[in-house]
Amino acid sequence: MTSYYPAFLDITNRLCIVVGGGKVAEAKILQLLEYKCLISVISPRITPCILSWVENGRISWESRPYESGDIANAFLVIAATDSAKVNIIISKEADLHKVLLNTVDNPILSNFIAPAIVRRGPVTLAISTNGTSPALARKFRECLSESPLLEYADLAPLLSQVRKQVRSNGWKVSPDIWQKLITPELLSMIKSGREKEAKANLLKNLSQESTS
Structure with a gap:
């Protein structure tokens, strides 16, 4: 079984091509639209x-079947066609041009797979089963979406602000200390609208734990 290296990609202003124009392609395009990439669709319909x-000018469209060389300049490609023959051609050309390719529901013809996503604010959790069971990945997504643990994502803006101030102050704080100070009490302050108090308490505790 293939073992996949997990990573998050910055596709801002990069060319992403979707081959196919059906409902599956539509869902993939909807996801891509969140990331400010340049989206081109190739499909007769x-x-x-x-x-x-x-x-609306949000994407471009080539109203024709896929042609050899179409993905040569792409950064990322999603093959969402119903033609096994076309998908195989795209896969071979992705290898040739060293392009990232996800062939929907066919990991064998892909060089990356798309995980199930749980998102809350700036926090994104990606779930993968290495392509063995998309249904299981979706089940994990549903469970995590309903988990109270996801509320900790609401701390991300505060932690980002405080992290910058800690660096500016020259404090040295270990990852273990940061994790220790991410507490239910801190989350409760944020949920009740006491952001200033939460920030002050966190900075006070970090200053006491700092090694400089």
């Missing part, structure tokens, strides 16, 4: 929703 994105 597209859904009304995809067409609306084209008409």
